[in-house]
Amino acid sequence: MKALSEILLTLLQVWRPQRGRLLAGLGVALGAALAGLLLMSQAGQRLGQAVLATGGAGAGYLLLRFSGVGRILLRYFERLLSHDAMFRALADLRLWFYRRLAFGSAAGLGFRRSGDLMARLVQDVQTLDGLYLRVTLPFGVAYLTFPVLVWFCWQVSVALVCLEAGIFLIVAAGLPFLAARMTWKSEGQLLQLMGALQADILELTGGLREIRIFGGEKRFNERIEQQQEELYTLQACLAHRLSLIRALTAAFESTGIAGVLLAAAGLMDGQPNGMRSMTALFICLAQFGSIRALPQAGAVVARSLQAARRVVSAAVQPNAVPPGTVNTPAQYDLHFKNVTFGWVTGHPVLKGITFQLPEGSRTALLGASGAGKSTVAALSLKVVMPWQGQVKLGDVALDTIRDESLRHEIGWLSQNTHLFADTIRNNLLLGQQDIADRQLWEALEQAQLAEFVRGLPDGLETWIGENGSRLSGGQGRRLALARVLLARARILIFDEPTSGLDPETARAFLHTLNNLPARDGLTEQQPRTILLILHALTGIEGLDQVLELTGGYLSVRPCQNHGSGKSIPLTRS
Numbered sequence: 001m002k003a004l005s006e007i008l009l010t011l012l013q014v015w016r017p018q019r020g021r022l023l024a025g026l027g028v029a030l031g032a033a034l035a036g037l038l039l040m041s042q043a044g045q046r047l048g049q050a051v052l053a054t055g056g057a058g059a060g061y062l063l064l065r066f067s068g069v070g071r072i073l074l075r076y077f078e079r080l081l082s083h084d085a086m087f088r089a090l091a092d093l094r095l096w097f098y099r100r101l102a103f104g105s106a107a108g109l110g111f112r113r114s115g116d117l118m119a120r121l122v123q124d125v126q127t128l129d130g131l132y133l134r135v136t137l138p139f140g141v142a143y144l145t146f147p148v149l150v151w152f153c154w155q156v157s158v159a160l161v162c163l164e165a166g167i168f169l170i171v172a173a174g175l176p177f178l179a180a181r182m183t184w185k186s187e188g189q190l191l192q193l194m195g196a197l198q199a200d201i202l203e204l205t206g207g208l209r210e211i212r213i214f215g216g217e218k219r220f221n222e223r224i225e226q227q228q229e230e231l232y233t234l235q236a237c238l239a240h241r242l243s244l245i246r247a248l249t250a251a252f253e254s255t256g257i258a259g260v261l262l263a264a265a266g267l268m269d270g271q272p273n274g275m276r277s278m279t280a281l282f283i284c285l286a287q288f289g290s291i292r293a294l295p296q297a298g299a300v301v302a303r304s305l306q307a308a309r310r311v312v313s314a315a316v317q318p319n320a321v322p323p324g325t326v327n328t329p330a331q332y333d334l335h336f337k338n339v340t341f342g343w344v345t346g347h348p349v350l351k352g353i354t355f356q357l358p359e360g361s362r363t364a365l366l367g368a369s370g371a372g373k374s375t376v377a378a379l380s381l382k383v384v385m386p387w388q389g390q391v392k393l394g395d396v397a398l399d400t401i402r403d404e405s406l407r408h409e410i411g412w413l414s415q416n417t418h419l420f421a422d423t424i425r426n427n428l429l430l431g432q433q434d435i436a437d438r439q440l441w442e443a444l445e446q447a448q449l450a451e452f453v454r455g456l457p458d459g460l461e462t463w464i465g466e467n468g469s470r471l472s473g474g475q476g477r478r479l480a481l482a483r484v485l486l487a488r489a490r491i492l493i494f495d496e497p498t499s500g501l502d503p504e505t506a507r508a509f510l511h512t513l514n515n516l517p518a519r520d521g522l523t524e525q526q527p528r529t530i531l532l533i534l535h536a537l538t539g540i541e542g543l544d545q546v547l548e549l550t551g552g553y554l555s556v557r558p559c560q561n562h563g564s565g566k567s568i569p570l571t572r573s
Helices: 004-014 017-050 057-104 113-128 129-146 147-155 156-204 208-213 216-265 274-291 294-315 373-380 403-410 424-428 437-444 452-455 473-486 503-514
Strands: 332-340 350-357 360-368 388-393 410-413 491-495 529-534 545-550 555-559
Touching: 004 017, 004 057, 004 129, 004 294, 017 057, 017 129, 017 147, 017 274, 057 113, 057 129, 057 294, 113 156, 113 294, 113 555, 129 147, 129 156, 129 274, 147 156, 147 274, 147 350, 156 208, 156 216, 156 274, 156 294, 208 216, 216 274, 216 294, 332 373, 350 373, 350 388, 350 545, 360 373, 373 491, 403 410, 410 473, 424 437, 437 452, 437 473, 473 503
Parallel strands: 350 555, 360 529, 360 545, 410 491, 491 529
Antiparallel strands: 332 350, 332 388, 545 555
């Protein structure tokens, strides 16, 4: 788990493009607060002048009007600037979070439930607006205007300065710290409960048909009701603790106001001063009014830091990879040399494996669930880097290749490829630009889906529904295959391509994979390199080699490729 300082530094780095707007919001908020203090000081002076019948009312009246109008305008622009800056910062954070998730989700890698991730993307990120609007702004303004309170109280008596400064520090520092300590653990539990509840609700609504078929609806409902009860109990506990903080805040605020009245009566230093005490009273009223919410902001600090911890921990991958600086080489054979890697420190999934995917070869990677097959795909895609050993494309180390360049060279079809609620055309064009219709139809022909699409009334403009609900399982998988083929990648990785398909559809889809033509622009001696990640070889033809993962170790056995007539030497690692 990252330290809080690292988490905050990560957030500041993400929000760095908005630092000008964020600082401008703080500056305007400070100006509005100073205008408010000026307004209250002038109000106190005018009231004192009216009571004591002294002069200077004309100049004071103009200053009073100026400060009043200025405060209104500054408050408006403060809200406008600060909220605009925060909305932009949250948008940047969501984009950063989503890109990190997309980057780390390759090969089916995801150790968190989708509902919990959605809660982090939506709810936890939204919670972080309080870190600026409800913490940074009010605390910053309060501490920056504190000298004004000290100066006006100094005009009355030293004893009043000590009293008011002490109360200010208790309310603006001590009570917020106490509130943060009291709510830290509960706020973390609250966010986890809300994420778990949202995950269960999403799972129930998304899989309601299957849950009802297997009689699990009652169990889901009971679990959701139990989580709701725990959530309400925890929220009630937090509300009770915050009510105690509010009571203490009100008590200290009343003490501060009483201190000014005692000073005005001369009960502190024996020298009553009506005019200055009246001004100090109004300043204290304004200042205590502005810091009244700071103790509760301590709970916001706890909630925001817990949310930041959840967001950063989900987005920041423990096996970060360098961006790379070079383009992919002309050679595209893929080498794994003594590669060791695991997702949990001290528990390697792959143990010193070595193999090669020659240019244009067809390879099957076999293994039981959890053997590390998808981990091989993740390493090939440069999603993660090995603990030991090296992965090369041609003669170039994979960690030195630019991500964008590598994505154009390696295509990946996962076992759970997502189809968007859009047209066939737009699903094919995902991530592509300037693609002609001829190329779209060529990709559909290779995926053996062109005849079906031509038979549709709207053709390429046919709406396929949420996650391709208007297509069959086989048609959806072929559409995803066409999208991968459209990228013109020289290396194709298929991760469990028949997962979730019925036997007949699976056989038909494997037939499509067995008959994939050579990549455009390459000769027949240089077809695409294909890696098939499978549980079994049923229905697979024309392989050059078969890799098998068992207990983290790899065995390689050659096959006679009916298409190329070449054989790959046996290697064991």
